[in-house]
Amino acid sequence: MKLYELGKLYSGAAAQLAGIERVVFLSKLSDYGINTFRLTEAELTEDLANA
Structure with missing residues (x-):
């Protein structure tokens, strides 16, 4: 979880x-x-504007 939090891994790789x-x-x-x-x-x- 720490690697995910630090942006070192994406959620799929961390899982x-x-x-x-x-x-x-x-x-x-x-x-x-x-x-x-x-x-x-x-x-x-931006996401809300495109929804």
């Missing part, structure tokens, strides 16, 4: 390293206070 499914890995991040999504405010605004 594989941990030996769990990606969806399980993503759901466990909040247990450790790690944000699942890494969008900046500008990226989020």
